[in-house]
Amino acid sequence: MSNEMKSLAPDAAQIADTNTQIKENTMTAANSNPTVTETQNVNNSIQEEAMTSAVNTQTAAAPNTNPQIIDVPMDKLSVPVSHPRRNSGDLETLEKSIRKNGLLEPLTVCKSDGDDFYMVIDGTRRLTALKDFGWKAVPCIQVKSMLLGEIAHYAFEKNMERRTLSPIEIALHLRSMKEKYEYSLRDLDALGYGSATKISQQIRLLDLPAKVKDMIENAELTAAHGVALGKLSNATQQEKMAKRAFDFGWSAKRLEITIDKLVKKSKAPKEKVSIPEGKIPGVYFKDSKDMSELPDKSVHLIVTSPPYCVGMEFEKGISYAEHWENMQEVMTESARVLVPGGIMALNVGDIHNYKGPDGKAKQSQIQLVGHKYQGFLRRHQIYLSDIVLWVKGTNAHSKDVSKLITDKTPHTGYRILISHDPVYIFRKAGEREVPSEQAATNSVLTKEEWTRWASGIWAIDRVRKMEGHPAMYPDELAYRLIKMFSYEGETVLDPFLGSGTTMKVARQLGREAFGYEREVQYKPVIMEKLGVGEDGVITQSMVGFAKEMMIREDAEELVTKAEAEAAEKMLADEADVAETVTAE
Numbered sequence: 001m002s003n004e005m006k007s008l009a010p011d012a013a014q015i016a017d018t019n020t021q022i023k024e025n026t027m028t029a030a031n032s033n034p035t036v037t038e039t040q041n042v043n044n045s046i047q048e049e050a051m052t053s054a055v056n057t058q059t060a061a062a063p064n065t066n067p068q069i070i071d072v073p074m075d076k077l078s079v080p081v082s083h084p085r086r087n088s089g090d091l092e093t094l095e096k097s098i099r100k101n102g103l104l105e106p107l108t109v110c111k112s113d114g115d116d117f118y119m120v121i122d123g124t125r126r127l128t129a130l131k132d133f134g135w136k137a138v139p140c141i142q143v144k145s146m147l148l149g150e151i152a153h154y155a156f157e158k159n160m161e162r163r164t165l166s167p168i169e170i171a172l173h174l175r176s177m178k179e180k181y182e183y184s185l186r187d188l189d190a191l192g193y194g195s196a197t198k199i200s201q202q203i204r205l206l207d208l209p210a211k212v213k214d215m216i217e218n219a220e221l222t223a224a225h226g227v228a229l230g231k232l233s234n235a236t237q238q239e240k241m242a243k244r245a246f247d248f249g250w251s252a253k254r255l256e257i258t259i260d261k262l263v264k265k266s267k268a269p270k271e272k273v274s275i276p277e278g279k280i281p282g283v284y285f286k287d288s289k290d291m292s293e294l295p296d297k298s299v300h301l302i303v304t305s306p307p308y309c310v311g312m313e314f315e316k317g318i319s320y321a322e323h324w325e326n327m328q329e330v331m332t333e334s335a336r337v338l339v340p341g342g343i344m345a346l347n348v349g350d351i352h353n354y355k356g357p358d359g360k361a362k363q364s365q366i367q368l369v370g371h372k373y374q375g376f377l378r379r380h381q382i383y384l385s386d387i388v389l390w391v392k393g394t395n396a397h398s399k400d401v402s403k404l405i406t407d408k409t410p411h412t413g414y415r416i417l418i419s420h421d422p423v424y425i426f427r428k429a430g431e432r433e434v435p436s437e438q439a440a441t442n443s444v445l446t447k448e449e450w451t452r453w454a455s456g457i458w459a460i461d462r463v464r465k466m467e468g469h470p471a472m473y474p475d476e477l478a479y480r481l482i483k484m485f486s487y488e489g490e491t492v493l494d495p496f497l498g499s500g501t502t503m504k505v506a507r508q509l510g511r512e513a514f515g516y517e518r519e520v521q522y523k524p525v526i527m528e529k530l531g532v533g534e535d536g537v538i539t540q541s542m543v544g545f546a547k548e549m550m551i552r553e554d555a556e557e558l559v560t561k562a563e564a565e566a567a568e569k570m571l572a573d574e575a576d577v578a579e580t581v582t583a584e
C-alpha cells in the first residue's frame, strides 16, 4: 500500500477493537428475520454523479484521525461506478460466514460534508450479501473524505490484497484512473501500479476482441498472452491465435515468438522475384498436360510429387474436382511418354483436411488419394507394384505434440500427427529394355543399399528451409528412387518440377533429365539447383556431380546417420508425450 493510502485507511487496531461490538450488533441483524424484504434499489451512478461534484470540489478534507463505526442505512450506501470489481462472483461462502459469524469486518465508507450518501470504498461483496439478507442498516467504518480517484485506488488496493481482480478488471481500473480521474502514467507509477509501459500494455488489453477478453477473464489465457495478442492488427487474427494458444497450451512466451514471426513476415515487403531471361536446357515452363516436346515412349523413369491440393501458393483458388481433372490430364501425358516397363514414382500424400470436391463441406475428413491414381493409371496399363513409406522425421508441429493432450482432450478424441508420406511405385506393362552392360554394371545397387532401401520405410528428414519453393522434397528421396529405378544414361522426367530437385539429382547421377513447371516464378531456384547461368549454359553440373559422387562414397554412413537422427527425434517426441501424459 502506498504511504498516501496508508494515511487514508483506518487503523487495523481500531477496527479490531470495535469488531466485538459490531459482531454483537450484526449477529442479531443477520439472524433476525428482517421486516424489509425488498432492499432499496440504489442507483449507484446517479448517486455518484451527485457525489462527484460534492467530493471533487472539496479540497482535501480533514483526515479522520479516529475513524468511527457507524450504522449506515442501506439506502444511503452507494458503490462508486469506478469500483474495480465488475461482479460479485460466488457469494455462497461469504453468505454462509455472515449467517454463522455475523459481519466480521464492517464496510469502509467515506462521506463528503453536507452530503447524504456514503461511498463504499471497501466491502462491495459484503454489501451485496447483506442486501440479500434484507438488512436495513450496515455497520461501517467511516474514513475521511476522499476524491473519487482516491476511492478507486483504495478499493483497488483492497481487492489486490485479496487477489480477486482479473487482468481485465485491472485494465478497466487503470483506464479509469488515467482517463476519468486524470492520473498521469507517472502518478500511477508513483502509486505503485508499475512502469508507464506496463500500465499502457495492461490498458491495451481492453482493445482486444470480446471473445479474447472473456478468455482472459476466465483464466483460459493470461494477461501476458493478451499483451502478445495485442501485437496483431486485426480481431479475427487475434481470436484465431488466442484459440490456438489455448488449444495447444502455449505459454505466453511461445505465443509471443509465434506472433513476432508472423508480424515480421507480413511487414517484410514481398520480395519481387526477378525472372531471368533465357532457356534452361531440359526445362519447360508450361503445363505438363501437354508434353509434346517429348516423343511417345521416350522416358524411362518419372519421379515426381504432384500438387496435393492443400492450399499451397501454386494451387490457390482451385477446387479438388478441378485439381483432379488436371492431374488426370497430366497422368495421361505421362503414360504416353513412359517406355514399356518404365516406372513412375509418385510422392503424393493424403489430404488431411478434405472438405469435399468443392471444399465447402462442414465436416473435414482425410481423403485417401493413392487409390485414385491407381484406378486412373490402371486404364493405361500402369500398375501399382510397391509402396515406400517416407518417414519425414519430426513434424513441423513436433514441439506441440505434448501439448496436444490437455485436460480438454476427451478420451478417444486423440489425433495423430502427419509425419510420413507414401511414395507409390507404378510400373507400365511391357518389356523393359536393358541398356549397355557398362551402364547396367555402373547402375546396380550395392547389397547394403538394396538391403536398407528394400525395407520400404525410408527415414529421411524433410527439407527444413524451403527457400525459393514451398514444397520441395529432399535430394535423398529423389536419389534413392533414381538409383533404384533407372540406369545410368537413361531419361528421367519430372512433370511437376517445382524447384528442380529431381532434375538436379538425376543429372548428378548421370541421367538425362527433363522437367515441366507451370509457374515461372520458380525459375531462379531451378537455375540455382541446376547450376545454370543466365546464358542458359550449365556451368556447375559436373562439378556438382563429382562432389556428389564423392559424398556418396560414404553414403551408407550418411544415410545411417540421417536415419538414426530421425529415429532419435521421434523417440524424443514420444518421450515428451509420455512425460506430459504422466504429469497430467
Ligand SMILES: C[S@@+](CC[C@H](N)C(=O)[O-])C[C@H]1O[C@@H](n2cnc3c(N)ncnc32)[C@H](O)[C@@H]1O
Binding pocket: 286, 287, 288, 289, 304, 305, 306, 307, 308, 314, 326, 330, 469, 471, 472, 473, 474, 495, 496, 497, 498, 499, 500, 501, 502, 516, 517, 518, 519, 522
Ligand atoms: C509439390 S511441388 C513439386 C516440388 C518438387 N518435388 C521439389 O522438390 O521442388 C509441385 C509443383 O508442380 C507445379 N505444377 C502444378 N500443376 C502443374 C502442371 N499442370 N504443370 C506443370 N507444373 C505444375 C507447381 O507449380 C509446383 O511447383
